[in-house]
Amino acid sequence: MLGGIEAGGTKFICAVADRTDGPLEKCVIPTTSPDETLKAVREFFRGHGVLDALGIASFGPVDIDPSSPQFGEMLKTPKPGWTGVSYLDAFEGLDCPIDLDTDVNGAGLAEWRHGAGQGCRTLAYVTVGTGIGTGVLRDGQSLNGAGHYEMGHIRPVRDGERDPFEGACPFHGDCLEGLASGPAIKARWGMGLNEMADPGPAIELIGGYLAQLALTLTLTHRPDRILFGGGVMKTPGLIDVIREQMESLLAGYVSIPSVRDYIAAPSLGDDAGITGALCLAASVLPGAEAGPRHAGK
Amino acid sequence: MLGGIEAGGTKFICAVADRTDGPLEKCVIPTTSPDETLKAVREFFRGHGVLDALGIASFGPVDIDPSSPQFGEMLKTPKPGWTGVSYLDAFEGLDCPIDLDTDVNGAGLAEWRHGAGQGCRTLAYVTVGTGIGTGVLRDGQSLNGAGHYEMGHIRPVRDGERDPFEGACPFHGDCLEGLASGPAIKARWGMGLNEMADPGPAIELIGGYLAQLALTLTLTHRPDRILFGGGVMKTPGLIDVIREQMESLLAGYVSIPSVRDYIAAPSLGDDAGITGALCLAASVLPGAEAGPRHAGK
Numbered sequence: 067m068l069g070g071i072e073a074g075g076t077k078f079i080c081a082v083a084d085r086t087d088g089p090l091e092k093c094v095i096p097t098t099s100p101d102e103t104l105k106a107v108r109e110f111f112r113g114h115g116v117l118d119a120l121g122i123a124s125f126g127p128v129d130i131d132p133s134s135p136q137f138g139e140m141l142k143t144p145k146p147g148w149t150g151v152s153y154l155d156a157f158e159g160l161d162c163p164i165d166l167d168t169d170v171n172g173a174g175l176a177e178w179r180h181g182a183g184q185g186c187r188t189l190a191y192v193t194v195g196t197g198i199g200t201g202v203l204r205d206g207q208s209l210n211g212a213g214h215y216e217m218g219h220i221r222p223v224r225d226g227e228r229d230p231f232e233g234a235c236p237f238h239g240d241c242l243e244g245l246a247s248g249p250a251i252k253a254r255w256g257m258g259l260n261e262m263a264d265p266g267p268a269i270e271l272i273g274g275y276l277a278q279l280a281l282t283l284t285l286t287h288r289p290d291r292i293l294f295g296g297g298v299m300k301t302p303g304l305i306d307v308i309r310e311q312m313e314s315l316l317a318g319y320v321s322i323p324s325v326r327d328y329i330a331a332p333s334l335g336d337d338a339g340i341t342g343a344l345c346l347a348a349s350v351l352p353g354a355e356a357g358p359r360h361a362g363k
Numbered sequence: 364m365l366g367g368i369e370a371g372g373t374k375f376i377c378a379v380a381d382r383t384d385g386p387l388e389k390c391v392i393p394t395t396s397p398d399e400t401l402k403a404v405r406e407f408f409r410g411h412g413v414l415d416a417l418g419i420a421s422f423g424p425v426d427i428d429p430s431s432p433q434f435g436e437m438l439k440t441p442k443p444g445w446t447g448v449s450y451l452d453a454f455e456g457l458d459c460p461i462d463l464d465t466d467v468n469g470a471g472l473a474e475w476r477h478g479a480g481q482g483c484r485t486l487a488y489v490t491v492g493t494g495i496g497t498g499v500l501r502d503g504q505s506l507n508g509a510g511h512y513e514m515g516h517i518r519p520v521r522d523g524e525r526d527p528f529e530g531a532c533p534f535h536g537d538c539l540e541g542l543a544s545g546p547a548i549k550a551r552w553g554m555g556l557n558e559m560a561d562p563g564p565a566i567e568l569i570g571g572y573l574a575q576l577a578l579t580l581t582l583t584h585r586p587d588r589i590l591f592g593g594g595v596m597k598t599p600g601l602i603d604v605i606r607e608q609m610e611s612l613l614a615g616y617v618s619i620p621s622v623r624d625y626i627a628a629p630s631l632g633d634d635a636g637i638t639g640a641l642c643l644a645a646s647v648l649p650g651a652e653a654g655p656r657h658a659g660k
Contacts, residue, residue, distance in 0.1 A: 093480070146633060152617075185606065187508075188509060194517070209501075209506070210585065211584050211587070212484070212586065212587050212619075213585050213617060214519065214585070215585060216582045216585070216616065216617055217582050219582050219616055220582050221520055221575065221579075222520075223518055223519075223520055224520075237616045238612075238614055251428050274648075278518065281517075281518065282518075283491070284513075284580065285513045286512060286514070286517070286583040286584065287506050287508050287512070287583065288508025288510050288512060289509065315518070315535075317534045317535055318534070319513065319516055319534045320513055
C-alpha cells in the first residue's frame with residue numbers, strides 16, 4: 067500500500083492506493099498547527115493498515131535534498147509554527163521509507179508518469195496561482211541545486227507605460243510573481259481575469275510575462291515541454307497568448323517542437339498533486355530503481 | 364595517456380597528459396576547413412602514441428547528448444563547412460573512448476575538479492567574451508536538456524534612458540549577449556572596457572546586466588557558486604559590481620553564501636579549456652565511474 071500527502075498551506079490531502087494510477091482513498095485535513103495537522107494525518111494512515119512507502123509533496127520552502135541533514139524539514143516560512151517542522155520525524159512511527167519533494171515537483175512528476183508530460187526526458191512544470199512555482203524533471207527526477215528552484219522571482223521586462231503597476235512581491239516588487247500571480251492580478255485590477263467584462267488586454271499583458279518565463283526556462287533548462295497549470299491558467303485563451311509571444315521572443319534561436327506541443331496544459335487536473343505524492347512513495351519502495359536525486363542518500 | 368582537444372572557432376588546442384592536472388604537451392592548430400583542421404589534430408595525437416581516452420570541449424552548437432544518434436556532431440553553425448561534422452567519425456581511427464561537451468561545460472568541469480569550483484555540488488560557470496556562455500555542473504556532470512543551455516540569450520531588464528543602445532544580437536537585439544558581450548561593448552562605445560579613459564559608468568552598466576544573469580542563474584539552478592570568466596571579465600572592478608548588484612536584486616530572498624564566495628573568478632586561467640578536455644577524457648577511461656550524463660550510453 068502506498069501513502070501520499072499533498073501538503074499545502076491551507077489543507078493536507080492524504081491518500082492511500084495500491085498503484086500510483088489506481089483508484090485512491092483520500093481525506094482532506096485543514097492546515098492548522100503542525101501538531102494538530104500531522105496528528106490527524108498519522109491517524110488517517112494508521113486507519114488504513116501498514117504502508118509500504120510514503121510520499122510527500124509539500125509547500126515550501128522545504129529541504130528536499132536527501133543527502134542533507136535537514137532533509138524533510140520545513141525551512142523559514144511565514145506559516146506560524148511550521149518553520150523547522152520535520153516530516154521525517156512526524157512520520158517515523160509509520161515505519162516505512164519516505165520520499166519528499168516540493169508540491170510543484172510532485173505535480174510535475176505525476177504529469178511525467180501519467181499525464182501530459184509522458185515521454186519527455188526534460189519536463190518543466192509551472193503553476194500560476196497564489197504564487198508562481200516551477201519544477202524541472204530530468205528522466206523523472208526533479209532537478210535541484212542548493213535548494214529548490216525559485217523561478218517565480220525572476221525579473222521580467224516590464225514596460226512601465228503599458229503596465230504602471232509596480233508589482234506585489236514584498237521582496238522584489240515587479241518580479242514574475244509580483245506581476246502575474248493571482249494576488250498580483252487582483253492587486254492590479256481588483257478582480258481576477260475571469261471576472262473581467264473585457265479581459266483581452268489583461269490576458270495579453272499577463273501572457274506576455276509568462277511567455278518571458280517560458281523563454282527563460284527554455285534557455286536555462288532546454289526542456290522538451292513546458293506545462294502551465296494552476297488557477298490563473300484556467301483563463302480561456304491565456305495559454306495561446308503565452309505560446310504566441312514565447313515563439314516571437316525566441317525568434318527561432320533554438321529549435322523547439324511545435325509550440326502547441328511545447329507549451330501545454332497539464333492533464334491530471336486537481337489530482338496531480340496527490341498523484342505526485344504517490345509517485346514519490348513508489349520511488350522509494352524497496353526494489354525501486356534509485357535515481358540520481360537519491361545517489362547521495 | 365589522455366588526449367584533450369579544446370575546439371574553438373579560431374583555433375584547436377590539442378594536448379596529451381598522463382593526468383588531468385599533470386604537465387601537458389600541447390599544440391595549437393588554426394581552425395580552417397574541417398578536413399584540414401581535423402587531419403592536423405589526428406597527426407598530433409598519432410605522433411604521441413596510443414591514447415587511452417580522448418576528451419573534446421568544443422565550440423557550439425554541438426550535440427552533447429551521449430544517448431542521441433547525433434552525439435558528437437556540430438549542429439547548424441555559421442562557421443563555413445562545419446555544420447554536420449562528426450567528431451566521433453573524425454577520431455574513430457584513434458580507437459579509444461571519446462567524451463565530448465561544450466567548451467564552457469568543459470571549462471566548468473576543469474574548475475570543479477582542480478580550480479575555483481572545488482567542493483561545489485552545483486557549480487555554474489559563465490564566460491563573457493565574444494559571446495556569453497553558461498554551463499551548470501551537478502556533482503561534476505554537466506546538466507543539459509534537449510540541448511546545451513543558451514543563457515546568453517536571456518532578456519534582461521534594460522532602462523532605455525540610461526542605455527539607449529538597442530543591442531547587437533542578430534536574433535534578439537537586447538538579450539544579454541546583445542548588450543554585454545565583448546562585441547556588444549565595442550558596438551556601443553567603439554572600444555573595450557579596458558580602453559576607456561573613464562570606464563566607471565560602463566562597468567556599472569555591464570555589471571548590472573551580468574548581475575541580472577547571476578540572479579536568474581540563482582533562481583533557475585540554485586548553484587553553490589557562480590564563476591565568471593572570459594575576456595570581458597578581465598576588466599578590474601567588474602566582478603565587484605556584479606556582486607553588489609546581484610545581492611541588491613536578490614533582496615535576501617534565497618540564502619546564498621557570502622557574495623564574495625558565491626560570485627568568484629575562475630582560477631585556472633587560459634588552461635581551463637584544455638584541462639576540461641582532459642577531464643572529459645578521464646571520465647571515459649575504462650573503469651571510470653559513469654555519471655548520470657552517461658546513463659543512457
